[in-house]
Amino acid sequence: MKIIKKIFKFIGFFLLIAIVLGGGAAYYILLYPNTNFKGRAYELYIPTGSDYQVISERLYPVLSNSDTFFWLAKGLQYTEHVRPGRYVIRKGMNNLEMVRMLRNLSQPIKLSFNNQDRLPNLAQRISQEIEADSTSLMNAFLNSDFLYRNQTDSLNVIGLFIPNTYEFYWNTSAEIFVEKMEKEYKRFWNESRRAKATEVGLTPQQVTILASIVQKESYQVQERPTIAGVYLNRLKDNMLLQADPTVIYAIKETTGKYDTIIKRVYIKDLATVSPYNTYLYKGLPPAPICMPDISSVDAVLSPEKHEYIYFVADTARLGYHKFARTLEEHNKNRQAYRKWLNNNGIE
Structure with missing residues (x-):
């Protein structure tokens, strides 16, 4: 009887050891910290179609x-899923x-874009933030169904992308991206903004075109209205609108040198033959000369009511402008500006 008791004690002891060891192993596998990197966090990107090899x-x-x-x-069968x-x-x-987390919770990113002058620049900017590359994005931007559905064309489609900060999953496809932007555009152009566009005598597309000129004329938000x-x-x-930024864009559009920095517009530049040159052609140019931000769009929708017809850069307050009602007053302001340009060697 004593022998049997001893045997049970030994069995119980070994079971306890096994439980302790098993529990320790389980704790080590499941709950023990298992990271080895500097910093507070490590961002892991898993491309679409990846298998467990990417994890390793x-x-x-x-x-x-x-x-x-x-x-x-x-x-937990994650290696196969x-x-x-x-x-x-x-x-x-x-x-x-x-x-x-890897099984259930892909974390979104904050994606911001603003003031991209051309569609390829936008595609490149977005491709730096999500999985879709610039080529697939350009194809989605210029998709004929997408253009037709939104009553736009390849020149004006950039106006469908409202500059802001949006939330996307990193593995968003180009198609999903443009669908999201289409919904945001329709949300932005609500009844109130469309009514304001009608009040100023423009369509939403025309508002965007004019806003792009306003955007390029001044970086001072309070001056844009x-x-x-x-x-x-x-x-x-x-x-004639006679907007210098349209001349600058016309030069770049005719030469194909979009990265050229042009600080000054000369008389000879005003003769640049391009539908974007508002010194030669009345009305608005055929498309935006950049991606205007929301403040520029709203400036066109809620403009300051005044009698000014002319304006030129204010040399006393760099970044701002002097406004004039008469050509005589404007010529005085313009002469002062040209003198300042020459004195500072700005070509």
């Missing part, structure tokens, strides 16, 4: 023990936290 290449190097991660990933996306691995995370008022006055009086 991109995640293993920042783990303390890749074997324990693999054992758990295998046990890798999901694309952007994942933020926080310092000190354990295997269970990481596998659960005044400039918008000048151009609307000129349109109302059937005058």
Whole structure:
């Protein structure tokens, strides 16, 4: 009887040891911190169509023990169900936290864009933030169904992209991106903004074109409604817009040198033959000369009401302008500006 009791004691002791060891191993595999990188977090990007090989290449190097991660990933069947996306691995995370996140929670990114002068620039900017490359984005931008659906063309389509900060998943495709932008455009051009466009005698597309000129004329947001008022006055009086930024764009458009920095417009430049040159052609140019931000669009929709017809850069307050009602007053302001340009050697 005593022998049997001893045997049971030994069995119980060994079971306890096994439980303790098993529990320790389980704790180590599941809950022990398993990161090995500097900084607070590591961003893991998993491309669409990836298998577990990508995990071993991109995640293993920042783990303390890749074997324990693999054992758990295998046990939870993650090795056969890798999901694309952007994942933020926080310092000190354990295997269970990481596998659960990789299985279920791709984290979105904040994507911002503003003031892209041309469609290829926009595509390049977006491709730096999401998985879609610039080629697939350009194809989506210029897709005939997309253009037809939004009653636009390849020149004006840039106006469909409202500069702002948006939330996307990193593995967003080009098609999903343009669908999201289409919805945002329709949300932006609500009844109130469309009513204001009608009040100033323009369509939303024309508002965007004029806003692009206002955008290029001044980086001072508070001054844009005044400039918008000048151009609307000129349109109302059937005058040429005579906007220097359109001449600069015309030069770039005719030469194909879009990266050229032009600081000064000369008399000879005003003869540049291009539909964008508002010194030669009345009305608005055929398309935006840049991507105007929301403040420029709203400046056109809510312009300052005044009698100004002319304006020129203010040399006493760089970045601002002097406005004039008469050509005589404007010529005085312009002469002072030209003198300042010459004195400062600005070519």
